[in-house]
Amino acid sequence: MAAPYQGGFLDMHMVEKAFVALLNHKAWVIGSILACLSIGLVVTFLMTPLYTSTSRIEISPQAPVETDVKGAREKTISNEIAFFNTQYSLLESRSLAARTVRAGNLLNDKEFLAHYDLTGGEEGTPNSAQRTRMAERAEKILLDAVSIEPVRQSSLVDVSFATPSPALSAKLTNLWVQQFVAANLDRRFAATSDARRFLEQRISSLRRNLEDSERELITYAANNDIITLESRGDPASGRSVGDRTLIAADVEKISTALSNARDARIAAESQLSSSVSSADSSSNASVSALRQRRAELTAELARLTTTFGEEYPEVLAKRQQLAALSQSVVTETQRSRALNQESYASALKRERELQSELDRLTGKYRDQQRRSIEYAILQREVDTNRQLYDGLLQRYKEIGAAGVGTNNIAVVDMAAPSQVPSSPKLILNIVLALIAGFGIAAAIVFMFEQLDQSIRDPSEVSDRFGLPLLGSIPQVDSEEFETLLLDKKSMVYEAYFTAQTNLTFLTSHGAPRSFMLTSTRPAEGKSSSALSLASVFSQTEKRVILIDADIRSPSLNELLDIKNGAGLSNYLTGFDNVGELIAKSPEFGFDYMLAGPMPPNAAELFSSSRLGELIELLLRDYDHVILDAPPVLGLADASLLARPVEGVIFTIDASSSSSRAIKSALNRLRQTDAHIFGALVTKVGRRNEIYGYGYGYGYGYGYGYGADKNRNSDD
Structure with missing residues (x-):
């Protein structure tokens, strides 16, 4: 029961995402639909009305009067399909169009000329060349206007013409089917009785020639020991293009065996050369193990000798073991060389035997090739006689099956003028325009959604960037932020409290004692x-200090609405009285250290050991030390600040559209061996809620602490 429920949930989720995507781009959707609808209406009203007349004919695979020999033609489904496809192609052929133009005298038909301009802008009485071009244009007009529609599960075919005139449509349709019936009769009368008698005489002569040539071919093969295992023929021409004889098969087998034997000999020779050329190279696992043991024993003997001297009993015992191991290595190496020599000799013998056999068979094969020239001549003669015999025999059967003076095509319904136009169809064009509009709108929305790289669902950070999700912070208004953070019932406090709870599971001692946010x-x-986490930690009876480590662009003083005074930069430049640099925030409950004056060499200050000493000093009095670090891209500060802390919390704006920049920043941190605890996704708004993640508390504020005031207030 769980699987259907899960599938239904996923379907509803996909529908919701598609609906939200349409709403996000509703202007494009509405514009696409209205544009396609307008184009459809304009095209519909500009189209010339066409009237369609239809005639129905019946095409039977067999003639109504049965004149062929029973069983002479095998009726299968494939044959019938091929037959009907041929008839459909003939109904749309240029030759049938030419017959219709001549039979209907369309080049002089006033009604036809009134609707179609055949002159092509040429003036005066047309000459023979111009009439030829006019006939070609008329044929093309007919081929464009005709429509062939087979009736399913029957032998009936509907032939239709669509022209601006109802009477002209009916006239052209009836002319077309009449000429099709006449053309079919003309093709049947082409097979005459004289052709049948001529074919009978030729078939008898070719049968005797074929028998004689086959008999001569078999006799020659038997006299010259030519044993054919396989004969290949060309399906297009019916000729034999190659024979595989017994000797050729033996040559192939011996060649394959010789190649394998040569590979084995080369491998054995390589193994033998390597074992002979290098006394130190090991040829098998046992020698390698003995040498490894000897090296270990040598190292241990050196250590004991240094410690206890040469006459120490254990030293003497180890030296004896070393001598025994050395002798074993020599013995095993000699045994391996002997085995390699035996393998090489065996492989060499096998190769020479196969080479000798291949030389013998090759000579025999060359001799057979010389004799096979006459055999090939005889084979070509047999193929030629068989091809001629089969072709004439097949033609004789076709003539016998065709019959004379019969027709398998009948007109069922004649065409009549239509009273209403068949096109354009307003409703159909509107529906097609709407379908096209929806299709274009869907393609546009899909393209925009694919180009959108923002974090639609906070859980995507795990798949995209390989980071655990520590928390998702809702999007709120800057004026409401402080109130919501201090209210334990608000969604902001709940979000940061959840993040603080997740931090307690990161290390064996709970939440990391020192970490930075970037x-x-x-x-x-x-x-x-950083300010919110410090506040939440302090409300859980923890002593917390927040350090503004972004000394190039400080923001903690703006968040606390105080002036940026002495701070971190003072300590890094040599000021040792840390107590004077620390203050307490009565509103949020944590201690803090401001960034201090901006130095000219911030990266050099972070590279010193002063920052690590400061964190160690503060950890004596505080449970947690939190650093508000600068952004990663464009600066080296964040990578330097990540060294003295336990790890890094990476914040990601949910509306950020640059996944490549985020991955680049993470790679820079990882290259400095920074421990990244996870990601904190901020500014999760209503759009992210609909994509499957949200709080649903009814807040719809804008995030950005004083974003209207200055650039750093939301940093």
Whole structure:
């Protein structure tokens, strides 16, 4: 019962995602549908009305009067399909169009000329060349106007013409089917009785020639020991293009065996050469194991000798073991060489025997090839006689089956003028325009959705970037942020409390004691997330200090609405009184250290050991030390700051559309051996909720702490 429910849930989820995608791009959707609908209406009203007349004919595989010998023609489904496809092609052939033009005298038909211009802009009385071109244009007009529709599960075929005139459509349709019937009769009368008598005489003569040539071929093969195992023929020409004899098969087998034997000899020779040329190279696993043991024993003997001296009993025992091992290595190496020599000799003997046999068979094969020239001549004569005999015999059977003076095509219904136009069809064109509009709209929406690389579902960070999801922070308004963070019932507090809970499972001692928050670019919510995590930790009775480590572009002082005074940069440049650099936030409950004045050499300050000493010093008095680090791309600060802390929390803006930049930032951190705990997805809004992830608390605020004030307030 679980599987159907899961499938239904996934289907509903996909429908919701598609609906949201359409809503996000509704302007394009509506525009595409209206554009296609307008085009459809314009095309419909501009089209010339056409009237269609239809005539129905019956095409039977057998003639109504049975004149052929019973069983002379094998009736199968494939034969009938081929027969009907041939008739359909004949109904649309240019030769039938030419017969219709001549039979209906369409080049002089006033009604036909009134609707179709055959002159091509030429003036005056047409000459023979111009009439030829006019006839070709008329044939093309007929082929474009005719429509052949077989009636399913029957031998009936509907022939239709669509022209601007009802009477002309009926006239052309009836002319077309009448000429088709007449052309079929003409083809049947082509097979005459004189042709049958001539074929009988030729078949009798060719039968005798074929028997004589086959008898001569077999006699020659028997006299010259030519034993054919396989004969290949060309299906198109019916001729034999190659024979595989017994000697040729033996040559192939011996050649294959010789190639394998040569490979085996080369391998054995290579093994023998390697074992002889290098006394230190091991040829098998046992020698390698003995040498490994000897090396270990030598190292151990050196250690004991250094410690206890040469006369120590254990040293003497180890030296005896070493001598025994050396002797074993020599013995095993000699045995391996002997085996390699035997393998090489055996492989060489096998190769020479096969080479000798191949030389013998090759000479015999060459001799047979010289004799096979006459055999090939005789074979070609047999093939020629058989081809001629089969062709004439088949033609004789076809003539006997065709019959004379009969027709298997009948007209069932004659065409009549239509009272209403068959095209254009307004409803159909509107439906097609709507379908095209929806198709184009779907393609546009699909293209936009594929180009959109933003984080639609926070859980995607695991698949895209290989990071655990530590938390998802909802999108709220900057004016409401502080109130919501301090309210334990708000969704903001719940989101950061969930992230803080997930942090407690990262290490064996619970939440990491020192960590930093960074992001790919500015304004992704890392600074506000660092402040929020510090506040949540402090509300769980933990002593927390938040350090603004973004000394190039500090933001903690703006979030706390205070002036940026002395801070981290002062300590890194040599100021040792840490207590004067720390202050407490009565509103959020944690201690903090501001960034301090911006130095000219921030990267050099972070490269020193002062930052690590500061974190070790603070961990004596605080449970957690949190660093608000700069973004990764464009600066080396984040990579340097990641060294003295336990790990990194990477913040990702849910609306970010650059997955490549995020991956590049993560790679830079990983290249410095930074431990990345996971990702914190910020600015999760209503769009992300509909894609399958959201809070549903009814908030719909805009995220960005003072984004309207300055660039760094949301960083």
